[in-house]
Amino acid sequence: MGSEVEALEENNTWTLEDLPPGKRAIGCKWVYKIKYNADGTIERYKARLVALGNKQIEGEDYGETFAPVARMGTVVCFLKLQQETIGRCTKWMYTTPSYMEILSKRFI
Structure with missing residues (x-):
């Protein structure tokens, strides 16, 4: 030990x-x-x-936990829509928070 x-x-x-x-x-x-x-x-x-x-005691030691998860169909639809309207998809687009914020405001 x-x-x-x-x-x-x-x-x-x-x-x-x-x-x-x-x-x-x-x-x-x-x-x-x-x-x-x-x-x-x-x-x-x-x-x-x-x-x-x-x-641990709920409400005293920790609060409610929530982890949003998108369905695969939603992700595919989002990527297809993005590809048709903007054009080329690159990896940095999906990992850059500011780009994701722009897409969220524009399409959702």
Whole structure:
């Protein structure tokens, strides 16, 4: 377990922050897994640190989550419309936020 803690610290996995007033920290626990050699003998015990998300209270520790997802038919229709009206499609057009904002205002 010591080597896992060292690896987490070396990789800058976390940063220490002050807890906001009125909030409580959620706990964590170590989860262990046994790694075996090809002949079935134990190679090592592998450990990982996990947060106890089941201890959180909805509305107090976290709010509603929402992830909008477009249907594939909508994406195809949007790309076809864009191609017919503007012309050529390039990769940078779909990754540039300002270009996507222009398209959203123009076609949606």
